[in-house]
Amino acid sequence: MNDKISMQSVRTLVRLEMRARFGSRVDTTPKDKAGKALGIIFTLAIYAILVTGIYFLAAMFVRRSDMPFEFLVVAMTFTVCVTTVVAIGNVVKNLYLSGDNELLLRFPVNGKEILLAKSIYCFIHNVVINLLIMIPVCAIYGAVSSAPVGFYFVAIAVMIVAIPLPYAIANLLAIPVMMLMNLVKNQFLLVLILLIAAICGVFILYMTALSGVLEYMRDEGEGMFSPEVMSIFRNFADGAYPFRWYAMLLGGWFSGYSAKDAGLAFLYIFLITAAISVAAYFVTTRTYYKIILIGIETEKVSFQKKIPNIRRSVFGTLLHREFFLILRSFNYSFQYLAMAVAAPVMVYYCNDLAATMGKNTVGAAIVPGLTLLVIIIFSAIIVSFASTSISREGSAFYHTKIVPVSYTTQILAKLVLYAAVGTASVVLSTVVVAAAFGTEEAGRLLTSLDIGCIFIISEMITLALTCLAIASDVKSPTFNVVGDGEMVSANKNMVLSLVVGIVVAALFGVFTMIFSFLPLQVGDVVIIPIGETNNIYAILGGISAVILAASVAGLFANLERRYQRIAP
Amino acid sequence: MLKVTNLKKVYPKSDRVAVDDISFELRPGEIFGFLGQNGAGKSTTIKCLTGILPFEGGSIEVCGYDIQKEPIKAKMNMGYVPDNHSVYEKLTGREYVNYVADLYRVSKEDRTERLERYLDLFKLRFAIDKQIKAYSHGMKQKICIIAALIHEPKLWVLDEPMMGLDPQSTAEIIAYMREHCAKGNTVFFSSHNLDLVKRLCHRVAIINEGHLIDCFDLAGNEENKANLEERFFKITGTYEKRLFEDYVAQEQAEMRPDMPVEEAPASTEDEQ
Numbered sequence: 022m023n024d025k026i027s028m029q030s031v032r033t034l035v036r037l038e039m040r041a042r043f044g045s046r047v048d049t050t051p052k053d054k055a056g057k058a059l060g061i062i063f064t065l066a067i068y069a070i071l072v073t074g075i076y077f078l079a080a081m082f083v084r085r086s087d088m089p090f091e092f093l094v095v096a097m098t099f100t101v102c103v104t105t106v107v108a109i110g111n112v113v114k115n116l117y118l119s120g121d122n123e124l125l126l127r128f129p130v131n132g133k134e135i136l137l138a139k140s141i142y143c144f145i146h147n148v149v150i151n152l153l154i155m156i157p158v159c160a161i162y163g164a165v166s167s168a169p170v171g172f173y174f175v176a177i178a179v180m181i182v183a184i185p186l187p188y189a190i191a192n193l194l195a196i197p198v199m200m201l202m203n204l205v206k207n208q209f210l211l212v213l214i215l216l217i218a219a220i221c222g223v224f225i226l227y228m229t230a231l232s233g234v235l236e237y238m239r240d241e242g243e244g245m246f247s248p249e250v251m252s253i254f255r256n257f258a259d260g261a262y263p264f265r266w267y268a269m270l271l272g273g274w275f276s277g278y279s280a281k282d283a284g285l286a287f288l289y290i291f292l293i294t295a296a297i298s299v300a301a302y303f304v305t306t307r308t309y310y311k312i313i314l315i316g317i318e319t320e321k322v323s324f325q326k327k328i329p330n331i332r333r334s335v336f337g338t339l340l341h342r343e344f345f346l347i348l349r350s351f352n353y354s355f356q357y358l359a360m361a362v363a364a365p366v367m368v369y370y371c372n373d374l375a376a377t378m379g380k381n382t383v384g385a386a387i388v389p390g391l392t393l394l395v396i397i398i399f400s401a402i403i404v405s406f407a408s409t410s411i412s413r414e415g416s417a418f419y420h421t422k423i424v425p426v427s428y429t430t431q432i433l434a435k436l437v438l439y440a441a442v443g444t445a446s447v448v449l450s451t452v453v454v455a456a457a458f459g460t461e462e463a464g465r466l467l468t469s470l471d472i473g474c475i476f477i478i479s480e481m482i483t484l485a486l487t488c489l490a491i492a493s494d495v496k497s498p499t500f501n502v503v504g505d506g507e508m509v510s511a512n513k514n515m516v517l518s519l520v521v522g523i524v525v526a527a528l529f530g531v532f533t534m535i536f537s538f539l540p541l542q543v544g545d546v547v548i549i550p551i552g553e554t555n556n557i558y559a560i561l562g563g564i565s566a567v568i569l570a571a572s573v574a575g576l577f578a579n580l581e582r583r584y585q586r587i588a589p
Numbered sequence: 590m591l592k593v594t595n596l597k598k599v600y601p602k603s604d605r606v607a608v609d610d611i612s613f614e615l616r617p618g619e620i621f622g623f624l625g626q627n628g629a630g631k632s633t634t635i636k637c638l639t640g641i642l643p644f645e646g647g648s649i650e651v652c653g654y655d656i657q658k659e660p661i662k663a664k665m666n667m668g669y670v671p672d673n674h675s676v677y678e679k680l681t682g683r684e685y686v687n688y689v690a691d692l693y694r695v696s697k698e699d700r701t702e703r704l705e706r707y708l709d710l711f712k713l714r715f716a717i718d719k720q721i722k723a724y725s726h727g728m729k730q731k732i733c734i735i736a737a738l739i740h741e742p743k744l745w746v747l748d749e750p751m752m753g754l755d756p757q758s759t760a761e762i763i764a765y766m767r768e769h770c771a772k773g774n775t776v777f778f779s780s781h782n783l784d785l786v787k788r789l790c791h792r793v794a795i796i797n798e799g800h801l802i803d804c805f806d807l808a809g810n811e812e813n814k815a816n817l818e819e820r821f822f823k824i825t826g827t828y829e830k831r832l833f834e835d836y837v838a839q840e841q842a843e844m845r846p847d848m849p850v851e852e853a854p855a856s857t858e859d860e861q
Contacts, residue, residue, distance in 0.1 A: 324719075324720055325681070325718050325719045325720075326681055326684075326718060327683075327718045328681070328683060328684065328687075328718070330683070330687055330690075330697060330700055330701045330704065331687065331697070332687075332690075332691060332695075332696065332697040332700070333687075333691050334691070335691060335692055335694070337691075338687075338688055338691035338692065339692075341688075342677065342680070342684075342688050345679065345680065345684070346677060346679050346680075349679040350679065415675075416673060416675035417675045417676055417677050419636075419639075419641050419671060419675065420675075420676075420677075422639070422640050422641040423639050423640055423641060423664060423667070423669045424664065424689070424692040424693070425660075425661045425662075425664040425665040425692065425693060426661070426692050427660075427661060585640075585643045586643055588600070588601070588642055588643075589641065
């Protein structure tokens with residue numbers, strides 16, 4: 022192979038990569054534009070929450086607790102860790118798992134040119150992520166600590182110095198990550214367990230951090246961290262290398278460190294970054310071409326499983342096939358099974374946080390409403406997966422048409438599977454909240470009546486949402502699959518199903534919360550007296566039953582004819 | 590076995606009639622070839638008669654059961670091999686065949702006996718317990734064929750079955766088509782391969798732009814066999830005297846420019 026790199030080829034490949042990520046300039050419909058605008062608003066909202074969190078923490082550390090240097094160490098630890106994790110994901114996805122490697126190798130470009138082009142894209146991505154996190158950290162720190170103008174110039178220099186390290190670490194770690202992924206490729210149950218553990222772990226970490234921030238905001242009157250917490254932060258800041266060096270460069274001169282200390286910190290950072298970058302360069306350039314070739318060659322590597330010829334009932338075999346097609350896909354396992362198992366953990370933490378915060382402001386009466394809200398939201402997330410149940414058949418969809426099994430039976434099998442998983446998740450979530458909030462020790466925030474009614478209403482809504490999700494896919498499936506038959510991305514039915522679920526959750530939750538401490542009166546007739554939760558549950562139960570009946574009818578009425586009309 | 594009467598199919602959001610007023614009937618024990626250019630309506634007809642596509646006019650009966658009124662009974666008597674051999678790639682070959690056998694209510698004993706037979710016949714024993722995603726093009730085609738035959742259908746429908754297959758696999762499939770037919774069953778397949786159709790089919794139909802233009806016997810009718818290419822080219826509007834004469838001439842061994850006369854095959858059998 023000719024190893025000479027043509028910059029023209031590299032430029033073309035980078036342009037291709039950018040176009041693949043951000044789309045061509047083809048005119049989009051108003052609907053697409055609205056979708057894009059919504060996506061941008063959602064991203065901006067999440068970013069605004071992050072920036073607000075940083076601001077509160079900065080104020081707490083710098084103004085109230087007089088620990089500016091400790092804040093910088095914590096902030097740099099957070100920045101470098103987050104950007105490294107994001108960069109690893111990005112490098113693995115773009116350099117090693119990208120489906121276009123085989124395609125690119127057919128063109129007159131060599132492995133080094135592909136590597137360089139993709140690395141340029143990954144580096145640009147890394148720069149953007151770094152800046153998105155570091156700019157608010159530095160700006161907020163500067164504003165909160167009333168730093169002089171010089172600080173902002175130093176901050177720009179530190180940003181430039183800080184950007185290469187996460188990228189270099191990511192390049193170095195991407196190869197073992199890839200090896201690990203290849204190792205567990207066909208260990209479906211192990212992967213599922215790991216995914217569940219990862220989801221629960223990340224969620225618990227996130228909720229604990231959020232709870233800490235909210236706790237601080239609530240107790241703001243105290244004005245500062247407790248002496249124990251301050252001591253923990255000081256000890257952490259003393260030993261958190263190499264993050265401490267970044268903090269020293271950034272604000273050491275503010276906190277009494279000498280120019281020599283700052284100079285040494287720069288030297289250490291430079292040496293570490295250079296050493297890791299050189300190692301990453303050699304490892305990547307020497308292994309990249311081999312690894313993508315192995316990836317192409319082993320893409321079709323599959324497992325072998327000897328089973329006897331077992332005869333199952335028609336319904337049993339439909340269920341069996343549906344379940345195994347989900348279990349044997351990383352994407353589907355993550356989206357559905359892992360989420361379903363992890364949901365009770367998420368419900369517990371969300372409920373705990375919301376109940377604690379809400380209880381202190383409007384009283385314990387809102388806890389049942391909050392619980393209902395949280396359980397239905399997570400159910401909606403889980404069952405939204407059912408809205409791709411037909412689309413996921415992909416190019417094998419014709420199979421559902423040629424087999425001598427009615428479409429009703431086939432759809433019923435899907436419904437039973439998704440409803441069973443959704444139901445299991447609702448049962449577990451209810452048991453968890455009952456154990457956590459229904460005991461004497463927890464102050465009986467939920468009574469047996471609350472728990473029973475919450476379960477019944479949530480279950481009816483879960484079943485209704487499952488029916489609606491499947492019905493939306495029967496109406497307009499999109500057989501957009503790649504590779505061995507996996508969907509490219511979530512379709513519009515999934516978004517619709519999620520939105521409906523969240524709206525129902527919000528309406529039911531807010532209704533229960535409001536009328537837990539306010540009466541509902543129409544003219545002179547009091548429909549819900551204060552404190553009469555029985556009436557609230559009766560009304561919501563009735564509405565849920567109607568919604569369920571309507572969705573079951575909507576799914577099954579005239580199903581044979583509607584399904585027959587689907588043309589693959 | 591199969592009766593198609595005045596079949597009409599229009600795709601949604603399309604003005605063009607994909608299949609218009611097509612009628613034909615298949616008898617038990619025959620192999621029926623379905624010819625036409627790309628886009629003539631072959632696959633659309635096949636998709637209608639297998640129940641994949643709804644249609645706007647006419648009727649289709651499989652073993653006396655109307656595909657629209659009694660679809661389950663009609664499908665129970667049919668086995669279908671698609672042109673793209675799409676299957677559930679995450680299942681193993683055995684899981685897939687068992688899944689299909691369950692749907693067609695095949696007993697454990699029957700499926701075991703048949704599967705063993707087909708695995709030997711199609712030389713797929715080495716791969717049956719592997720995930721289908723690791724199969725080659727030909728192996729996928731074979732697993733589709735095994736799955737389509739696991740319930741021993743009376744009507745076996747194949748859409749361009751020899752596409753991309755190696756000569757050995759093609760020969761195996763041809764042999765099994767004949768065997769299936771000898772048991773009183775019917776084989777209906779579409780193809781672009783006129784030679785294959787000539788050698789294999791009892792009858793043939795030629796479709797052009799959605800219309801069935803011609804349907805005639807091949808078995809026992811040497812004249813029809815000899816004229817098949819000419820009729821096909823004329824019907825499909827691709828007849829050019831010069832090209833056709835070249836084509837016919839090249840079929841004669843001594844005229845083939847790519848082969849010395851003494852090495853020419855006795856017949857065109859081996860080309861498949």
